[in-house]
Amino acid sequence: MDIDRDEARAMLRTMHTIRRFELKAQHLFEEGLARGEFLGALHSYEGQEAVAVGVCAHLRPEDAVLSSHRGHGHAIAKGADIRAMMAELLGKVTGISGGHGGSMHMFDPAVGLLGGNGIVGGGTPLALGPAFAAQYRGNDRVTACFFGEGAAAQGVFHESMNLASLWQLPVIYVCENNLWAATTPVNDAWPVEDLAPRAESFGMPGMTVDGNDVLAVYATAAEAVDRARSGGGPTLIEAKTYRHRPHCMVIPEHRDESELEEWQGRDPIPRFESYLVREGLMTDVEIADLLTEVEAELEEAAQFARQSELPAPDTFADHLWA
Amino acid sequence: MDIDRDEARAMLRTMHTIRRFELKAQHLFEEGLARGEFLGALHSYEGQEAVAVGVCAHLRPEDAVLSSHRGHGHAIAKGADIRAMMAELLGKVTGISGGHGGSMHMFDPAVGLLGGNGIVGGGTPLALGPAFAAQYRGNDRVTACFFGEGAAAQGVFHESMNLASLWQLPVIYVCENNLWAATTPVNDAWPVEDLAPRAESFGMPGMTVDGNDVLAVYATAAEAVDRARSGGGPTLIEAKTYRHRPHCMVIPEHRDESELEEWQGRDPIPRFESYLVREGLMTDVEIADLLTEVEAELEEAAQFARQSELPAPDTFADHLWA
Amino acid sequence: MRNVTYVRALNEAIAEEMERDDDVFLIGEDIADCGGVFGVTAGMLRRFGRRRVWQTPISEAAFTGLAVGAAMAGLRPVCEIMYVDFATTCMDQILNQAAKLRYMSGGQLTVPLVIRTQQGGGTCEAAQHSQNFEAIFAHVPGLKVAMPATPHDAKGLLKAAIRDDNPVIFLEHKLLYETKGEIPREEYVIPLGEADIKREGDQLTLVATSRMVLHALEAADRVAGEVSVEVIDPRTIVPFDLDTVAASVEKTGRLLIVQEAWQSGGFGSEIIRRIVDRCFDSLKAPPRVHGSEDVPMPFSPSLEARVLPNPDSIASAIREIVA
Amino acid sequence: MRNVTYVRALNEAIAEEMERDDDVFLIGEDIADCGGVFGVTAGMLRRFGRRRVWQTPISEAAFTGLAVGAAMAGLRPVCEIMYVDFATTCMDQILNQAAKLRYMSGGQLTVPLVIRTQQGGGTCEAAQHSQNFEAIFAHVPGLKVAMPATPHDAKGLLKAAIRDDNPVIFLEHKLLYETKGEIPREEYVIPLGEADIKREGDQLTLVATSRMVLHALEAADRVAGEVSVEVIDPRTIVPFDLDTVAASVEKTGRLLIVQEAWQSGGFGSEIIRRIVDRCFDSLKAPPRVHGSEDVPMPFSPSLEARVLPNPDSIASAIREIVA
Numbered sequence A, B: 001m002d003i004d005r006d007e008a009r010a011m012l013r014t015m016h017t018i019r020r021f022e023l024k025a026q027h028l029f030e031e032g033l034a035r036g037e038f039l040g041a042l043h044s045y046e047g048q049e050a051v052a053v054g055v056c057a058h059l060r061p062e063d064a065v066l067s068s069h070r071g072h073g074h075a076i077a078k079g080a081d082i083r084a085m086m087a088e089l090l091g092k093v094t095g096i097s098g099g100h101g102g103s104m105h106m107f108d109p110a111v112g113l114l115g116g117n118g119i120v121g122g123g124t125p126l127a128l129g130p131a132f133a134a135q136y137r138g139n140d141r142v143t144a145c146f147f148g149e150g151a152a153a154q155g156v157f158h159e160s161m162n163l164a165s166l167w168q169l170p171v172i173y174v175c176e177n178n179l180w181a182a183t184t185p186v187n188d189a190w191p192v193e194d195l196a197p198r199a200e201s202f203g204m205p206g207m208t209v210d211g212n213d214v215l216a217v218y219a220t221a222a223e224a225v226d227r228a229r230s231g232g233g234p235t236l237i238e239a240k241t242y243r244h245r246p247h248c249m250v251i252p253e254h255r256d257e258s259e260l261e262e263w264q265g266r267d268p269i270p271r272f273e274s275y276l277v278r279e280g281l282m283t284d285v286e287i288a289d290l291l292t293e294v295e296a297e298l299e300e301a302a303q304f305a306r307q308s309e310l311p312a313p314d315t316f317a318d319h320l321w322a
Numbered sequence C, D: 001m002r003n004v005t006y007v008r009a010l011n012e013a014i015a016e017e018m019e020r021d022d023d024v025f026l027i028g029e030d031i032a033d034c035g036g037v038f039g040v041t042a043g044m045l046r047r048f049g050r051r052r053v054w055q056t057p058i059s060e061a062a063f064t065g066l067a068v069g070a071a072m073a074g075l076r077p078v079c080e081i082m083y084v085d086f087a088t089t090c091m092d093q094i095l096n097q098a099a100k101l102r103y104m105s106g107g108q109l110t111v112p113l114v115i116r117t118q119q120g121g122g123t124c125e126a127a128q129h130s131q132n133f134e135a136i137f138a139h140v141p142g143l144k145v146a147m148p149a150t151p152h153d154a155k156g157l158l159k160a161a162i163r164d165d166n167p168v169i170f171l172e173h174k175l176l177y178e179t180k181g182e183i184p185r186e187e188y189v190i191p192l193g194e195a196d197i198k199r200e201g202d203q204l205t206l207v208a209t210s211r212m213v214l215h216a217l218e219a220a221d222r223v224a225g226e227v228s229v230e231v232i233d234p235r236t237i238v239p240f241d242l243d244t245v246a247a248s249v250e251k252t253g254r255l256l257i258v259q260e261a262w263q264s265g266g267f268g269s270e271i272i273r274r275i276v277d278r279c280f281d282s283l284k285a286p287p288r289v290h291g292s293e294d295v296p297m298p299f300s301p302s303l304e305a306r307v308l309p310n311p312d313s314i315a316s317a318i319r320e321i322v323a
């Protein structure tokens, strides 16, 4: 699929932003640990950037995204503010959820980010809601819902596919099959190779894509988003990918070094960069500059997060009731 | 599939027993209403007899059955005592569950009946249990789980298929697609025609059968039960059928008369009888005798139920704890 | 005033709010063609069309989740779960999502959702169709919980629930649907969080919820010559109108709570906690809860009748406290 | 005696019972290869092999249902739900099935099942990973509920739970796993339903559960010069050892319950109901519950610390009651 220069650059930039964000997040987390502070679970999106970026490239701010526990990438790709995200990780009052949410619960309805979720599969039925609302109101907004291959074993995901297909809701289910769910390999959870036939068994198109190839994801998502936007109903996309980091900061790595190395060889960022350079869309220098820019932005975000205040303890009851 | 004379007769007898049981049950229910007593929900299996009978013909007493809210047919086909079942319907202390369960909760572990269920889809994960136990203990017992096409929309059913397939458990899922779930037609619940592809998407064989043809069910179930018994794992069977009665005694009929008439033309009992007579396995007189016998048995059961005592009120706490 | 059934009152509340606000829609099992198995949504499909009345497959988790998500997106879903017992299949959507989304988002989202369902025993439907779960919902912060006992309260509270910007668990009772009562001819709304004194008295405060209000009033009648009972219906347990109950207990010095939920760990215990804290010095006798026996609901009519509180057993409980 | 961690004590209990009875098997997410995300089942796979240690897909409803069904079929499953918050996805299996099957079957079935899970806050894991649901399980008849606070109790109670023929919800606490304590060298089992007096005193009875027992003991130390506090750990809340608590309250005349669950509608309220009923005349001050603030758990460390009870806030609560 053809992609124009500006869009390509923007996508690469977002991919780098996500990756650098995760590195900084990890750094902040470790800073906390060094001070004896434990800041909850932190799930790195590193390695999977092509999925969020390839899908969200087709989304408008008024389109909705439902994300998962591993949601920083989705949030950034959807346009959430990285300073506020970073502050959220530290539970600061300037955080994207005012410090009430933390890593797994980033919300920014202004850009369509309707939240991460601490419950695996928890976003899959919620995603039906904004999709339904679009149909109800007769507008062409679409909803994308990201979740892992582990979540694909949850019952509610199947109920949701059934309803999405039955009512032809404009929702795109994006299963990021990164081969592992915490310490459980996909082969211990799936009795099959692919998820697409599952979607088809609900009368919904199912597509499989190389989730480490941002252009492939971009092309696949284009079809799915177009279908949803034009009233053609839901799609399931299974993106085959890999996470570079352990499940979360507190669970030690349990996978073979060699598996990781193999997948690092398919790292979506260098792959996309080679393509951009090869196609003459960007030069090495431009890429290096972009990286410097991104890094500066993230360092600034980290500083912002560090310097922001924690919420005053007695504000704990704020936002319970509307 | 060939079937011997004795087995054929036994199957016909069970089909009649089920049908007559339902008529008696309805009668008892109406007697109760006339006395101002309301005896809960009563879901008639009339019209679906071929499914329970065709499947259970392959089961041994030590094999398990998990049933649904519409469970009298499964219980009878599995060999439960009709006197105790009838008494249960009236909440008598002689009932099959001591009056604690009622129509939806008939239990008789001695014949492998591990219960009806008031929760639609509720039996689907429970069925994994005895199947797992068989595998764990290394015996060749199998488990059959009956549920409606309405239940097939429940998430837990999908989780259960996934686990059954993944662990190759000896379970047979039997979906009785009677076209309606309470007042909801299958077309308002399923975006697809058949369920078999759903099973296949979990790597499990899926079969579709005419649920009003007891021999077809018998043949299909033979394959599934053999597979399970010999370690070949689970199977899903979708049996297309129809219930002759309204959803339950208290919800008025809402379906077209003509639909019912059409399906009554495919009534599994006369169909099987014609076959038996045609093949010379039974004569009309033998069938008439069998019916008289069944009717007498049921009248006796109804009498037993009527004459039995209600549990003493102060026994309400019995059986809460082991 | 008009004399209508509880089910009719609910039906009117829904119709009026749907008329008033196009964002209100209905979703649930069997709610369209037959108007719900208890008839609460009867006629809605004809009146408002398919766009606003969504009959679902049997997938409580998916359609409740859809409702939560639609509320986040600005609609005002009224979601029916046929029996509260089935809410066990969508507790994640209720307890982890609906109740928490506003808080977790730092107030950025609102979830203007009503989950209507009905609970209770008395119909020989046995253990999986007779439960009372208000204590579960009331324990988890972020959910309002309404339990109307009369047609009047049912209508006024349901309208308030639909207009509320928070998730409201609206608990009807299967044996109240056909009961009748007066409601105003003109439109009215009953704010969530205001108890109603259903009967005045000065010797014992009886707090009852849902169907138990009717039994409590009957019991109060029976003991009228002996004990003067004040019957208070909180109508919503979250928010709970502690002031009204406390004022009564300060007057009477005695408190009995009658709930259909199990005796142990019900909301009655929570009322005792609050009243003991607030009115300790006014109490002349130990406040008590009279609830259902702590067993799954037995099917048999003889057992079910024994397990549920009834006017007789309530009258005995009143006499015991006063004795 | 040996000094071991809580997680180690649990691990030993499981291994001993698996050794003792081939019908005991383990099922849950991530329990085999890594021994559970908290390490409770570490080493079990190596020791007992794949036949007895079943690592599942993320399907709480299916594998909990499997465990219930396997228990009906005579096995003794020990089922791990990683966080109690996730039990919302299998509440049907727990509340409608496991709790009721024996009763509904008229005593024909038994469900010798243990559901282990862990609960609680204090780790900045926010609203969907910090809840305490014991009140929900305790409200529904048919489930036993254990909440051990020490390695000693954890081991003894878990062994009892595995041997019990009823479903037992076994609630660990994520911040107790690394705490240490003495346990006997020889085998022991602690019967379900016996409270333990963790500290004697005669001016105030403090009932605390799970991790709050540790905070309560610390608070009792702090106020030692002013108030003599008796700290009682019921250890199981179903069955609940009312006798021990009532005897203490009759002695002290004052009762404080400290629970990590939300203040409103927790099991503490139920304890108050029972004690007020039984010990009304002995009470010198209103019994109180000190629980978490009634909000979803906020992520931010500054807010989380404010929401949870801690030794300081418990000490204040003690002083207030005695004042």
Ligand SMILES: Cc1ncc(C[n+]2csc(CCOP(=O)(O)OP(=O)(O)O)c2C)c(N)n1
Residues within 6 Å of the ligand: A069, A070, A118, A119, A120, A121, A147, A148, A149, A150, A151, A152, A178, A180, A181, A182, A247, D029, D058, D060, D082, D086, D089
């Ligand atoms: C209902 C539920 N069960 C279990 C968990 C614990 N948990 C959190 S993340 C995770 C693995 C998820 O795997 P997957 O869906 O593949 O996503 P990934 O982490 O690989 O992105 C598990 C088991 C949870 N949060 N919610």
Ligand SMILES: Cc1ncc(C[n+]2csc(CCOP(=O)(O)OP(=O)(O)O)c2C)c(N)n1
Residues within 6 Å of the ligand: B069, B070, B118, B119, B120, B121, B147, B148, B149, B150, B151, B152, B178, B180, B181, B182, B247, C029, C058, C060, C082, C086, C089
């Ligand atoms: C979880 C749950 N949701 C809803 C119901 C109410 N209900 C009882 S039977 C039924 C229809 C079931 O349809 P189907 O599964 O097709 O079985 P059938 O009645 O046709 O045999 C419904 C909705 C229930 N008992 N449990």
Ligand SMILES: [Mg+2]
Residues within 6 Å of the ligand: A148, A149, A150, A176, A177, A178, A179, A180, A181, A182
């Ligand atoms: Mg994964």
Ligand SMILES: [Mg+2]
Residues within 6 Å of the ligand: B148, B149, B150, B176, B177, B178, B179, B180, B181, B182
């Ligand atoms: Mg059906």
